[in-house]
Amino acid sequence: MHTKSSGNSSSFWKQFSGRIWIAILGICLVAVLLTACFESGSGSNADSGEVVIGLTDAESNFVKYEVDVVSLTLTKANGAVVNALPLATRVDFAQYVEMTEFLTVATVPVGRYIKATLTLDYQSADIQAENADGNAVPVETILDEDGLPITTLELAVHLQGIKSLVIAPGIPAHLTLDFDLHASNHVTFDNGQPTLTVKPSLMADVNPENPKIHRLRGPLKEVNVAESSFQVVIRPFIHVISGGDERFGTLKVVTDSNTFYDINGEQYRGIDGLGVLNQQQVLTAVVVIGDLNIALRRFEAEQVYAGSSVPGGALDVVTGNVIRRIANQLTVKGAVLIRAQGSVVFNDEMVIQLGDNTTVSRHLSRDPFGINDLSVGQRISVFGLLNNDESELDATEGHVRMQLTTIKGTVVSTDSSVIVNLTAFNGRNIQLFDFTGTGSGGNDAVASNYEVDPGSLDISGLETGAPVKFRGFVTPFGHAAEIADFEARTMVNVSEVKGVMIVTWPSPSSNAITPFSTNGLLLNLVGSEPFHHLNRAGVVVDLTQLGDPPFIEPKDEGTGLFQIVQDGSRQFYFTFDSFVEELTQRLENNGEVSHILTTGTFNDTNSILTSKLIIVGLK
Template identity: 35%
Template sequence: MQMERDLFAAWRTCVALLLALTLSACGSGSSNSNGGRNDGVRSSSTEAVVAPCSTSDEEPASERCGQLYIGLTDLEGDFIRYQVDIGSLRLQRFDGSWFEVLPPATSVDFVQYRDRTELVTTATLPLGNYVRGEITLDYSEADIRVDVDGFAERARVAFADGRKVRTVMLDLELDPLRPVVIVPDIPALLELDFNLRAANSVDTEILPPEVTLFPVVSAENDPLLPKPFRMRGPLIGVDEKQVSFRIALRPFFRDSGRLGGVDIEIRGDTDWEINGERFSGSSGLSALAELPGGIATLAFGVFDRSRRSFIADLVYVGSSVPGDSLDTVKGHVLAREGNLLTIIGAQLIRTDGSVSFHDELELLLAANTPVSVPRFPLRQEITRAISVGQRIAALGHWDSDLLRLNVDDGRVRLLPTTLDTFLNSRIDDVLNVTALEFGGRDALLFDYRGTGTDEAVDADPDAYQVDISVLDVDPLAVGTPLRFHGYVNSFGRAPPDFGAIGLQDFSESGAQFLVSWIAGGSDIPFLTLDASGLTVNLAPDLLGADHIIRRGAVITDLRSLIRVPQLQPVPEEEGGLYVLAEDDIIVMYSDFGDFVTDLNRRLIDGALVQRLFAEGGYVSGAGFMTVNGVTVLLNR
């Protein structure tokens, strides 16, 4: 960790020299609106042409250019679907020149990125220090849905003053201590986080439900703990000596465009599915090398910060990629009757390139439909493995007349499933819990008939049994909020009902703190505010609708606590991002003291605080909450 921090410090020391070299080689460092563009990267100022830094399938051809990986993620919110268009994304260099890094009208459902980051481009940019960004969001064709009594109702979106939301343009002022530094041969990483919880207030008491938008997006340079990545695009080539392959990025479900080339490394345990056939490690890479360039790929993996490289643990190729030659449905199994499944919250990916949402649809299995478990190549399953609550991806053929997916010549994948609960009791390695949500949908919606070895032991959400035998779990207090990751037990084979392979500890991370104040905001929102932390003011006459701590699906009203926790920043070496949003300007800090200084200045200058969101670790009854992120939304 210290070595990486020293490296970053060295980069910052060299920024001035890099800028001087760049500007002396390129004149003013600006370009006209058509210069330097190839598939999504251009400068938008109006002076002399800069070095030929064009995004392409290849590494930068000029020593005056470097690369920037841009990832997009979301912090979970109260939404089943949140699809809007990213109209544009551009970055400003220290000398004032702007460079666009994404093509216009990129449609994104942010709900799909709660637990991962989509690598959206590998942009080639002139060397230098990038200090600001600008992003445009288009809500004119937005599809935003929230759960109302178990149904995915489409919501209306408006600003706090009642105006309908159409286009939002946000100015992102990057952390002054950690600007994006583009240097040769060492790619930078910028992660954009669309914090739906902080940016939206949902009212489901009226129909259609209403969403009040408080626009905020954060951008973090080289996050210490980036989420797992998703990378999609056509194959460029295979390098078996370097144990890697290269793709041209085509993010989300775009059917055209190439947003930069990226090398993806593999390991001995990388799991592959290529045109329906399973491989492992280097055997998959060898099989990939036999295929033509341009074949579809989809990879999941992690970013190695020290080596600046992506490493895949799961790769799909060809017909195994959803929507390539087989229609695909992703969602949770709501009910099962024989081989007929009802899927809730379904994403339908068609071979014609379309992607649509269905709150419920049917899926018909064949008796011999292959069932696999990605990342577990040795698990051989049959259709009985698909049970209620399980998240799946099914590949087959869509019947437009019956509105049903047939998988008679397709296949089904069991995907990791998120289960939110609180603890009732424990006997050895089996926890008795109250099941609250599967993947964000109320567990009471699901039809558990047929899940048990007989009717008397069908799964019961009030007494749901979770097997934790593969985990090392310390003693837990009754009522503890728990979030499991794993797989529902086979249909007709419960109990236990669920096999956990992971458990989130909300005392360390993932707890969410949200407070809103009266309409327009409060001028006395804090009881304490200094570099050591802050304490919110919960005076009843000042509060708005939100005043909670959320741990998974367990929500605690802050007014019910004996002690309201002080929000304390994590140690500097553990990273942290602290955000101020006022009007359409968003300012980011990695230093909590700098954040507090700016916030105090704005309050003295007359700003009002509308909302505060924080994320970190919280222990019930504690007088503090350690946070690695705080977002404060201000109003004048």
């Protein structure tokens, strides 16, 4: 099965009772008031500033979640509305994990903004959910919370108090909007056919302390070797990468001696790579991966890809995870294909043919690699020629780039290495992966006893049974018995990650929440469905399975952004005391709880979530 989309233009939790849940899919919009350090192609004056806007999501079990983003607006305190999106943009959010993509640079009038609104069009949505067997199933039925078909969906977040967005000349402002699909969507399967129910929720984070890694895509505008920088015309997502149209704006990229370059299939580092980039023609296709430096207000490049090294050039490109290998034939799952002419195709599975002339490289490395380095689980991008029915890619004269691979599971033991009970590679169910041949003499890798070499990573905080994620590379094919199965570069101890908790009561209840003055809120999960979960970095906890009922407490200072939504109105409180006082009074006056949404750190031992953001819905 495959679907196509024009070049112009979540996870659900599987329960073997037949219910699947949508895990986090975040849309993060990072707004930065630009100064000379963070240059774009548009000017600004005392009456306006420039805002860089990006989109992202987090790991989900969606195979595909493609919708049209038709508008993004910011509303000022005086009621004025600014449209920050120059063109409707089709986005497959399932493909943007652990990364933010720059969407546009917009000129915004100075002032205080109190609301951000995102509009999605589902009329031509292409959404595919993974069933219990790990296969992609198209979602044809998409409903709102009232059971009515969705055409367009408007999501709004109110920016008040400490969450206010103030834009003034020369003063940088940063805003992250999180459209959290795990808190907004529910998928059920009936006789194998999925139904998606959407209850939208949008949250905001002003001045993010740790912005995600960013991706910038578009034609090259100019290179300044003396300043170790270059400029790119923004072409987000699947917009055609050629041409000089600057409606989405331009962005300056800063490089240094560690910046890695892959230009027309050749690798460079530092000033040598910038010099080669300077030799490329204006409007050459470029993709940049790097960090948004909030303090210095600039985008710093870690990786730069240009020319034929960018998908959509002279060759077809497939990206996905290897689920099996037989001799020189790979099977790739969740294959996203970018055709040489620029169109995008999705195939749940695709066959890759390798040969002696296939060249291989690895993320951020100039070391030599070969086809024997490609093993089961590894995430790859393959450059080659697609056959007529788009089921097989011939890379016998092509190139394979090994990408950073994400594994997820629970800790079995820690010693010199970490043994993990694997649950997924890049979000795909571990049951899909055939490890035959990964070792020697039949001693292949085993998912329930998967050995990770942590290198110099600090693993002292890992405990047996704790959820964990690693990013790195799979051991070469046939060598799993001799060395560790996986070489880790980074680690996420999920227990230390801020999570998002959502609980809904379809029949509103007066007993759902018990306020305890300044101490916190005790939740009663009786009657809660379909949402009663906590999601941390794609690892989901069913709150009904905890030993103790969940308890939500404020941060030590007792301040934050707390909201009560009732009868179409929204009331804001900036201290937990005032919030609890009002909530208690409304519950005593026959108010009933319909939902609660909160974010914060969660203690698995005592089921306590500590938060500075709580939203309670009452009927």
